[in-house]
Amino acid sequence: MPQISEKIHELTVGQLSARSGAAVSALHFYESKGLISSRRTSGNQRRYSRDTLRRVAFIRAAQRVGIPLATIREALAELPEERTPTREDWARLSEAWRSELDERIKQLNRLRDHLTDCIGCGCLSLDTCVLSNPGDVFGERRAGSRLMVDKGRTSA
Template sequence: MTKVAWNSKELTVGQLSERSGVAVSALHFYEAKGLISSRRTAGNQRRYTRDTLRRVAFVRLAQRLGIPLKTIKEALAQLPEKRTPTREDWARLSAAWRAELDDRIEQLQRLRNDLTDCIGCGCLSLDRCALANAHDRLGEEGPGARRIDTRLCPPANCMPCAG
């Protein structure tokens, strides 16, 4: 690993990649999406301020939580220009994402619990579908795994898989 001087105010894309553990191509992608920014030298090389490390860490953690890049960008746009997220920013932003994460957790739990019995799609391909989805009732509501996707079928409205 290349040692970056502690008082260096800027990092090259290679240094940022090494320090953040994120591939150079991903950093270029983040920049193209407006998640991070750089300045260009006279030789057209990218230079990132040191605080970009925190922004990259913020993006990576949010991605690991399953937050879409568009939502991450919107969150970063709420911060004053060029400022990296602070602990307080992270607390506020992550609290706003809590309901979405809870919904995903519930979907994954339902998927895990119903995985061997039914995929909830209205396909009538399994013996149990005739019981849990009589007359392809779910197919009339639209495409997709209706019983498992809590955005399409909230738990209070879905019939449990008959088993």
């Protein structure tokens, strides 16, 4: 990993990419979504404050555990402008995200446990599909694959 002198307070997008491990396109995307910010030089080049390294690390860690970017943006918006997330910030936010992650884990376990049931279903009879129709709640209103097509409609 390239070292950046302590004297350098701003990074080019290439330096930020090399140091953080995030692709330049990802950094541009993060910026377009308001997760990080840069200033522009007189030559219209992006310059990121050194603190952006920690913000990118925070974003990538949250993404790795499945937190949506919108949720990450909301979390970063709670921090004072340009302040980097601290260990305490991460502890507080990760605790808040724990129940959301627990629910996703339950859903993934249910998917894993019932995945082999799909071979018999073929999505032609939603009255028995444990993935698309858990608890057979749709089977009472209408059966068959039309339910998937009509899913957006409120009348049954």
